[in-house]
Amino acid sequence: MKKIHALILPFPAQGHVIPLMKLSNQLSEHGFKITFVNTEYNHDKVVASLPKESNSKENNIHLVSIPDGREPGANRRDFAKVFDSILSSMPSYLEVLIREINESSDDRITCVIADEHMGWAVRVAKKMKIPVAGFWTAAAGLRTVHLHLEQMIETGILNSDGLPTKQQMIHLSPEMPAMNTDHFAWNCTGDSIVQQSMFRYISSNARDIKDADWYLINSVYELEKSTYPLNPNLLPVGPLLATEQTRLRGNFLAEDSTCLSWLDQQPARSVIYLAFGSTTIFDKNQFHELALGLELTGQPFLWVVRPSLIDEQNDAYPDGFQARVANRSRIVSWAPQQKVLAHPSIACFVTHCGWNSTMEGVAMGVPFLCWAYFCDQFLNQSYICDVWKVGLQLNKNDGGIISKEEFITKVKTLLVDKMIRARALEFKEISTKSVSEGGSSKINLSNFIESVKSK
Structure with a gap:
């Protein structure tokens, strides 16, 4: 059976790096080799926070980095510029990294697992003829919002810039919790420039991710049953948890144990x-x-x-x-x-x-x-x-x-x-139960692994 070498790419934020690192640890336990790609800025924080006995290559997981397109001292909380630089700069950096790995060893990248907030990576993987999975780090309920942006614009809930035409509570399905349109991610910033940049970024990712081969989510089917009919082919594999064998955790700050x-x-x-x-x-x-x-x-x-x-x-x-x-x-x-x-x-x-x-x-x-x-x-x-x-x-x-x-x-x-x-x-x-033998998440993860190996 061929060795699987997965490149894993999180969105550059702590809440995205941690679950993808947990997934990386699980996959490494199933024989995967992992190249985990942070931005240079976040890579330095992750390496600095590692326990003294750890290094940047543990459990068959290799930590590497690419630029995010921003200057070293730039403000990473200037979200409008962050979103724009990610879209304009990181696809080419990712492509270069994959080519360098594939040309320098026999251990070629055999699949990409990209945070769906980095949906543009699907385009890069497809261009390079590499199978690709999208990974959603939040609730399936939120993913449902992102997948239905066009419909919400068509029905007049949002205007073409993503702004609510009025503040209201909406149900995307009868069983889902009501959502306040003012709480949609891009509307939480209070800054019109950031709002527009973020909405463009989310819309672009939602389109790109449609071409992925698999879709994974850190959730439990039984917790969000009503959302899955609105999220075709989405495989819940959560809750993703660290084990005693987990050495790399992806923290930006050192844990005080x-x-x-x-x-x-x-x-x-x-x-x-x-x-x-x-x-x-x-x-x-x-x-x-x-x-x-x-x-x-x-x-x-x-x-x-x-x-x-x-x-x-x-x-x-x-x-x-x-x-x-x-x-x-x-x-x-x-x-x-x-x-x-x-x-x-x-x-x-x-x-x-x-x-x-x-x-x-x-x-x-x-x-x-x-x-x-x-x-x-x-x-x-x-x-x-x-x-x-x-x-x-x-x-x-x-x-x-x-x-x-x-x-x-x-x-x-x-x-x-x-x-x-x-x-x-x-x-x-x-x-x-979901992550135990015979549980829904355990079965989904096993099926994903087998499907990757058969590609």
Whole structure:
């Protein structure tokens, strides 16, 4: 049987790199050789965050990079320029990389697995006559939106620039959660230039991805049944989880694993775990309000406060806060989240509702307290609170702040809600079954691997 050498390309954001790295680890365990392609900017962050005993070539996974078309010191949060430079520069860089690999060894690239947010890579692979899979890193519900942009323009929900003709809640299928048109990804930016650039980018990818040979998603069929009729040939292979053998995790920040020994010292189901992903930013008022809310709950807590979480770094915490909570808290810059969520001391997960966090929380059976920040996170929040009923939503007051009173009330309600905990454990069982022998995701991944090998 021929050796499979897969080139894997994530969109250059933390929430996209991590699930594709998890997929890479699973494929490597099935004998795949992996070339994992980050942008140069992100490659440097991933390599810098690796544990000391690791290197950039582990488990038959080789980390490489290509330019993103931006200058080294350019602002990667200038999204309009990022989207435009990706489309204009990266296809040619990817083609050059594949040619160099194929000409320098007998180990030619035999398939490409491209993040669907890098749909242009399908064109590159097809040009080079390489089979290609699209991989969706978010909920199937969000993918449904992207696949139906033309129909939404034709029916007058959106204008030709992707702007809602009016703010409304829409159902793309009767069973799917209602979606607010103002929460579509490109409408969350508040900047018309970024909005137009992002909409062009999403539309272009949605067209390009239609030519892929396979479609994979980090989801569970049983969690989103109603979306699959609107997503032909989409194979859910989630939840994608790290294993004990996983050395490369794709983190942009080094994990602080010392928090696990701190968790060992806490009572069962007592700790509030808070993590808001890689892009959420709080202003000082909201950060203070959350800190005071945490203090007043009286519960032990583990809080991930990455360096860019607060827009003002000086005197970030309320006066005396850290000293007052020192005996029942741990604050880290990045955590081994899957291990944290699996720990018996965790009582609930306060989250921005990114899809990776959603999948990990569901897989570990942890009740959620939802603090959606932007874009697809509102859809994920709807799944958690309204469809699966495994969590509660935090609501802003008239001033746009989630108050300490709201936080305390919802934490106390969640911790005593036996129905939510029972539902969370039920969904954990569904997720575990899906990736076990005979489960839907396990079968889908096996079928994909066999199909790749037969190409």
